[in-house]
Amino acid sequence: MYKRKIPVDLSCPLRLTISLIDSKWKSCILDELRHTSMRPSQLHKALPEATPRVLDLQLKEMVDDGLVTKTIYPELPPRSEYAISPLGMTLIPIIDAMLQWGEEHQELFEKKYGNLA
Amino acid sequence: MYKRKIPVDLSCPLRLTISLIDSKWKSCILDELRHTSMRPSQLHKALPEATPRVLDLQLKEMVDDGLVTKTIYPELPPRSEYAISPLGMTLIPIIDAMLQWGEEHQELFEKKYGNLA
């Protein structure tokens, strides 16, 4: 995990929650892992726009934060699996709410900002 | 406003929602404005750790995104007020869920990472 020079204010509940999921990929990772545990390569297939490197980095932070579990199988070629933890599970309702909000307002923002590509 | 080189993928509902609130202060701003509309100086008093500059920058983005409304009163000294918009209001359930989650797990993360200062 990146060692912050300006620490997160853990006494603000909102900032605490935000700090755990506010990255480009963490919420997507939680959304993927909620269905089933996955290997890094599978996760990359599910989220092809994320590079393996960034997935690796963010998964490590999520393991440190206790949101995700990592299991290493001592095989060759190496195999490991990431799974959502009970703590991570408690974030799923928030993920769902964001997912639903995004679906409901997608058109608005596509009209406003982007294309429908 | 910063002109992104890598645009947000609006077709991913999760990433869309995240992109609107994933900053150090936006969710806190929404939480403040839900109660009542506020002037910039009041907002700064409510969120003293945020500099006026960063509040200004983020409010502007939120106005652009349609989450917040700005009213300028042509007085001197100048007066302006920011209020949450109907669209912004639809995010409040998510803010609440994050707030509640943070409250419930604050102790855990304070033990894990920080002090109770």
Add this chain to the structure above:
DNA sequence: TCATATACAGAATTATTTTTCGATATACCC
């Protein structure tokens, strides 16, 4: 032997966000 797949990680570079500093303009009060 060579290409492929696997997981992981160091390092440099680029992208983005936040902070810090300072400036503008105006009215009020001492």
Add this chain to the structure above:
DNA sequence: GGGTATATCGAAAAATAATTCTGTATATGA
């Protein structure tokens, strides 16, 4: 006049996040 408060903004610096590239190691299959 000098201090305060108001809102806003430019520019640069610093902090943080994400990308890109490269390298390790090992097994399998052509």
